[in-house]
Amino acid sequence: MVFYCFFTVFLPVFCMLRGKRAGSLKVRFEMRTGEFDLEGNVFLAEGEKYAIKERRKVKGKPKFYLIRCEPFQYVSSLFQVDPEEFRFDHEKRLYSLKKKGNKVAIREL
Secondary structure (H helix, E strand, O other): OHHHHHHHHHHHHHHHHOOOOOOOOOOOOOOOOEEEEEEOOEEEEOOEEEEEEEOOOOOOOOOEEEEEOOOOEEEEEEEEEEOOEEEEEEOOEEEEEEEEOOEEEEEEO
16 A cells, blocks of 8 residues: 555655656667768667757757657757767767768767
8 A cells, every 4th residue: 555655646746846757767778879871860770760950049058969759868969070070978978970961970989
C-alpha cells in the first residue's frame, strides 16, 4: 500500500512542484560518429534521426543547435568554426560536425 501511494500520489505531486512531469527522465544516449547523408538539415545516424536547427532569437547563444528527433532531445549548441564546420559537446565529450554538400561528418575530438 505504501509503495502504491508513493508512485500514484506523492511522486506526481513532487514532480509537479519541481516543474517536471512524472516519468520525464533525461535519456542518455551515445553520440553517433561517422559520415551520414544530409537531407536539408536532417540526417539519419545509425537509425537515429537528428536535425540541425536555427534559433529564432539569438541573444548570447550560437545561431545553430542540434537535436535528436525521436524521441525528442536537445543535444547541444553548435559553435561555428568555419562556414560549414561546427563544434559541440555531448556528455562531457567534444565533437566536430562538418557539412560536405549532401553529407555530414561527425567525429569525436
